[in-house]
Every structure is written in C-alpha cells, then in structure tokens.
Amino acid sequence: xxxxxxxxxxxxxxxxxxxxxxxxxxxxxxxxxxxxxxxxxxxxxxxxxxxxxxxxxxxxxxxxxxxxxxxxxxxxxxxxxxxxxxxxxxxxxxxxxxxxxxxxxxxxxxxxxxxxxxxxxxxxxxxxxxxxxxxxxxxxxxxxxxxxxxxxxxxxxxxxxxxxxxxxxxxxxxxxxxxxxxxxxxxxxxxxxxxxxxxxxxxxxxxxxxxxxxxx
Numbered sequence: 001x002x003x004x005x006x007x008x009x010x011x012x013x014x015x016x017x018x019x020x021x022x023x024x025x026x027x028x029x030x031x032x033x034x035x036x037x038x039x040x041x042x043x044x045x046x047x048x049x050x051x052x053x054x055x056x057x058x059x060x061x062x063x064x065x066x067x068x069x070x071x072x073x074x075x076x077x078x079x080x081x082x083x084x085x086x087x088x089x090x091x092x093x094x095x096x097x098x099x100x101x102x103x104x105x106x107x108x109x110x111x112x113x114x115x116x117x118x119x120x121x122x123x124x125x126x127x128x129x130x131x132x133x134x135x136x137x138x139x140x141x142x143x144x145x146x147x148x149x150x151x152x153x154x155x156x157x158x159x160x161x162x163x164x165x166x167x168x169x170x171x172x173x174x175x176x177x178x179x180x181x182x183x184x185x186x187x188x189x190x191x192x193x194x195x196x197x198x199x200x201x202x203x204x205x206x207x208x209x210x211x212x213x214x215x216x
Contacts, residue, residue, distance in 0.1 A: 012057040015180040018187035020050025026194045036201055037090060038082065039194070041097070045074045046190055053183065069115060070105040075190070076126040077101040082197075083129040086136075137200050146199060150192035157185030 023046030030039050052067035077100035085096050104122045108115055134147070164170060164178030 009057045009177070009179075011180045012177065012183065013054045015183040016050050016053035016057065018050070018184055019053060019190070020047045022187050022191045022194075023047030023050065026191065026198075029194075029198065038078075038093065039198060039201060041094075042075070042078050042194060042197070045071055045078065046194075049075070049190075065115075066105060066109065069108055069119070070101060072119070073104045073122060074101045076104075076122055079126050079133070080129045083133050083136075133200075138203070140199075143196055143199050146192045146196035150189045150196065153185045153189035153192065157182045157189065160185065 023043050026046060027040065027043040030036060030043060049068075049071040052064065052071045056064040056068040074097070077097050080100050081093055081097040085093050088096075104118060108118050111118065137143075160178035160181040162178075164182070168178075170177050
C-alpha cells in the first residue's frame with residue numbers, strides 16, 4: 001500500500017478512465033456491426049486496462065503493476081495470436097492469446113526494473129506481426145488512415161511518457177504530468193487500432209459472402 005495520501009496521482013487515475021470508455025464504445029460498436037468474439041475480447045481488455053491503470057496509480061502498486069502491464073501485453077498478444085494463428089479455431093486462438101500474455105508478464109516479474117525494455121521488445125515483436133497483417137490483407141485509404149492515426153498518437157504519447165520519466169513534463173502543483181497525456185493519447189490510439197481490425201474483419205466477411213454467392 002502507498003503511505004500518506006490515498007491517491008498520489010489523481011490526474012493519472014482520472015485519465016485512466018478513457019481506456020474503459022474506449023472499451024465500452026468498441027464493445028457497443030461490435031454488437032451493432034457483427035458481434036465477432038475475438039474483437040469482443042479486445043474490447044474487454046480495453047475496459048480492464050482502464051481499471052488496472054487506475055488501480056496502479058492509486059493503491060497496491062506492487063500487485064497492480066502486473067495488472068496494468070499484463071493488460072498492455074494482452075493487447076499486443078491479441079494482435080500476435082490473430083496473425084500467427086490465422087484460420088485456427090477460437091479455442092486455439094484463446095489458448096495462444098493467454099500464453100503469449102503470460103510470458104512477458106512473467107518476465108516482468110523476474111526483471112522488475114526493466115519494464116520499459118520489456119515493453120519495447122514486445123512492442124517491437126507486435127509491430128512485426130502488425131506489418132505482416134498489413135501485407136496479408138488488402139489495404140485501403142481508410143484502413144491506412146486508421147493505422148497511421150493510431151501510430152501517430154502512440155508516438156506522441158510515447159514522447160510525453162519519456163518526458164515525464166525525465167521530469168521534463170511535470171507540473172506538480174497542478175498534478176499535470178506527461179504520463180497522463182500518455183494515457184489519453186494511447187486510449188485514442190487503441191480506438192483507431194480497433195477500427196483498423198474491425199474494418200478488415202468486415203472486409204473479409206464481405207469477401208467471403210461474395211465468394212459463397214458466386215460459388216452457389
């Protein structure tokens with residue numbers, strides 16, 4: 001438990017809420033569109049990310065950091081499992097997703113002070129599979145707009161994160177930190193990433209239906 005104030009970083013707690021809001025919005029969007037179970041899993045991870053991040057910045061820091069980073073790794077693992085096990089059953093996908101989430105989270109428990117390096121390594125691996133997904137799926141102006149916006153927001157958020165880490169973006173009297181901007185910007189980035197995968201999921205469904213009709 002933290003000693004002293006109940007919440008040392010109130011703005012960081014408040015700015016964790018957008019993760020869950022994005023998750024809720026994506027979940028509603030899935031229900032309206034097609035109800036794909038894999039996309040629903042991603043939306044629920046977004047929701048969990050909000051609670052985990054808020055919990056991390058308020059109390060039980062030793063335990064909640066694994067919830068927070070585990071949720072981040074779960075998002076990366078979702079992408080990796082989707083690409084690696086393309087065409088496999090939902091059971092295989094779920095098992096792969098859980099294993100791929102557990103591995104980096106466990107590594108984090110072994111090297112507690114190397115969380116940034118672990119994040120960057122796993123993020124790099126995920127970028128490789130994202131590129132692989134881009135190659136395997138036909139891209140349009142709309143899909144690339146989603147992706148470029150997501151990566152742009154992630155880049156700006158990363159700069160805010162590093163500036164906060166170096167104490168270059170900290171206005172303590174107003175509880176204003178670069179880390180809080182990292183929360184908001186990455187939440188917006190996650191929403192665009194979701195739109196990217198939803199776009200391709202719908203495109204693949206339409207292609208499948210057209211092929212079925214032609215075959216019939």
